[in-house]
Amino acid sequence: MSTTDFRNYIDGSFVVADATFDSVDPSTGAPWATMPAATAADVDRAVEAAHRALRSGPWASMTATARGKLLVRLGDLVVANAARLAELETRDTGKIIRETRAQIAYVGDYYRYYGGLADKDEGAFVPIDKADMEVTIRPEPIGVVAAMVPWNSQLFLSAVKLGPALAAGCTVVLKVSEDGPAPLLAFAELVHEAGFPSGTVNILTGFGHDCGHRVTSHPLVARVAFTGGPATARQIVMNTAQNLAYTTLELGGKSPVIVFADADLESAANAVVAGIFAATGQSCVAGSRLLVERSVKDEFLGQLKRKAEAISIGDPQDPATEMGPLATLRQRDRIEKIVAESLAGGGRLVTGGARPQGQTAGFYYAPTIIEVSDQNLACVREELFGPVLSALAFETEAQALSLANDTSFGLASGVFTTNLAKAHRMARGIHAGVVWINTYRAVSPLVPFGGYGQSGLGREGGLDAIRDYTRSKSVWIRTSDDPIPDPFVMR
Numbered sequence: 001m002s003t004t005d006f007r008n009y010i011d012g013s014f015v016v017a018d019a020t021f022d023s024v025d026p027s028t029g030a031p032w033a034t035m036p037a038a039t040a041a042d043v044d045r046a047v048e049a050a051h052r053a054l055r056s057g058p059w060a061s062m063t064a065t066a067r068g069k070l071l072v073r074l075g076d077l078v079v080a081n082a083a084r085l086a087e088l089e090t091r092d093t094g095k096i097i098r099e100t101r102a103q104i105a106y107v108g109d110y111y112r113y114y115g116g117l118a119d120k121d122e123g124a125f126v127p128i129d130k131a132d133m134e135v136t137i138r139p140e141p142i143g144v145v146a147a148m149v150p151w152n153s154q155l156f157l158s159a160v161k162l163g164p165a166l167a168a169g170c171t172v173v174l175k176v177s178e179d180g181p182a183p184l185l186a187f188a189e190l191v192h193e194a195g196f197p198s199g200t201v202n203i204l205t206g207f208g209h210d211c212g213h214r215v216t217s218h219p220l221v222a223r224v225a226f227t228g229g230p231a232t233a234r235q236i237v238m239n240t241a242q243n244l245a246y247t248t249l250e251l252g253g254k255s256p257v258i259v260f261a262d263a264d265l266e267s268a269a270n271a272v273v274a275g276i277f278a279a280t281g282q283s284c285v286a287g288s289r290l291l292v293e294r295s296v297k298d299e300f301l302g303q304l305k306r307k308a309e310a311i312s313i314g315d316p317q318d319p320a321t322e323m324g325p326l327a328t329l330r331q332r333d334r335i336e337k338i339v340a341e342s343l344a345g346g347g348r349l350v351t352g353g354a355r356p357q358g359q360t361a362g363f364y365y366a367p368t369i370i371e372v373s374d375q376n377l378a379c380v381r382e383e384l385f386g387p388v389l390s391a392l393a394f395e396t397e398a399q400a401l402s403l404a405n406d407t408s409f410g411l412a413s414g415v416f417t418t419n420l421a422k423a424h425r426m427a428r429g430i431h432a433g434v435v436w437i438n439t440y441r442a443v444s445p446l447v448p449f450g451g452y453g454q455s456g457l458g459r460e461g462g463l464d465a466i467r468d469y470t471r472s473k474s475v476w477i478r479t480s481d482d483p484i485p486d487p488f489v490m491r
């Protein structure tokens, strides 16, 4: 894997691009590598190659078992190359090396899980209500998949799309974000080494307005799997009006973390800190809205402040670093603006609210906690995608639930309590795709993941994800030798 020569991977070849752009190291703010900018014509070549591979050639005739073996081999290669991929992801996105190493090593399990599932969907034999008929249901690959991922956790977010799509027999064009594309372009080399036939997986990067638009509206694309922000998702839905592709959307969140007075507060404080400051808050499931029972509010905020101020901020490649920079300058500009507005609007700064002292280069921002008295400020309503936690006190369980659900998002949530019945009541009442009780940020290939409301459409992960990349074909066979009777009566 080269660290400097990044190329798009189209139809089994690493191609030199006509146009390029610089990728910036967020820890220094300086360009560090040149990336290929795919054009609409590159997208067309990739989609056409994927369509050919779907219809004819070795992938089209491969058994599901053989597909599964390729996926398992890819998972093994990801694990074997995790350190190298992690270094690239850290360099290109600023995500700390501790996190990228651990996350990418786990990505291998996603490919292995879907590799194992590839030959388990047996279809169905229908006990049909007609004596002279037999009906079987064949699960077939839905077609060419356009997979789109943002820059955060991109190897992971690609695996939850590529794994089930390839297990189902689809072919894929993966459009990588123009921010931090290096690790997925390097991952293309592992796809090649694993032995996927040409055209089965195409990986390219470029900008949303041409490359992203073309891949999601291309007439040969049958399925779009998108992860990104809600505003882009609306564009994608308009793009898919062209090809009517079946679309799933994994979007943002404003996830509540509810801490009751009966919780183990030390443990809850660690989880809240991890929930919002891990990945510098650039996580779709970031627990960015703390709701804390009033009787323990001051004590709990004191604990959080101490822990936030003790976080070691610095070089993301240093294994001792606990929080790195934001991935882009525009990210930090937006966070600074929303924090300033929220403080001017009445929010009380508990800690942070500025660039960390001593970090003159790079896109750093200190862990920030803002206490609020209602949920109207921008820091409570908008997804910041940064290390900013709002904190609001509640009096009763009913009020906690009502505040938790007072959002247009519904991706994740956390509840901290030692009362089992209360935990179950909250799990039932919260409008979100994930409820973590006395834990936060746990994920697994075995478990479905996705949002309510503005957080998205559809689920990734788990057994059902593979079905989301198939469509069923019903095959009717008449078993009678008698001539077909009266044609004007439906049978």
Ligand code: NAD
Residues within 6 Å of the ligand: 148, 149, 150, 151, 152, 153, 157, 175, 176, 177, 178, 179, 206, 207, 208, 209, 211, 212, 213, 216, 227, 228, 229, 230, 231, 232, 233, 235, 236, 239, 250, 251, 252, 253, 283, 284, 285, 383, 385, 411, 455, 456
């Ligand atoms: P983004 O929506 O700006 O970009 C995502 C991708 O869409 C990029 O590849 C971009 O080039 C492309 N794109 C942009 N405009 C397009 C257009 N008009 N047509 C087609 N493609 C276009 O997202 P981002 O800012 O890079 O990522 C952050 C967002 O992703 C946050 O909202 C975060 O919550 C969300 N996210 C969600 C999950 C999840 O699983 N739910 C996981 C991670 C991130």
